Amino acid sequence: MINMAYVCIHCGKEIKSLEKNSTRCPYCGYRVIAKKRSSLSREVSTD
């Protein structure tokens, strides 16, 4: 199983419970959320 988490790019807090219809940070209300992948075994550098 993969722990998919989200990170607010504004305040940098980790968002674990993201609602379906609202993609905004519950802490600061920012609407840009980045996906955070667990980089334990692999490092993928595609950027």
Ligand SMILES: [Zn+2]
């Ligand atoms: Zn935030």
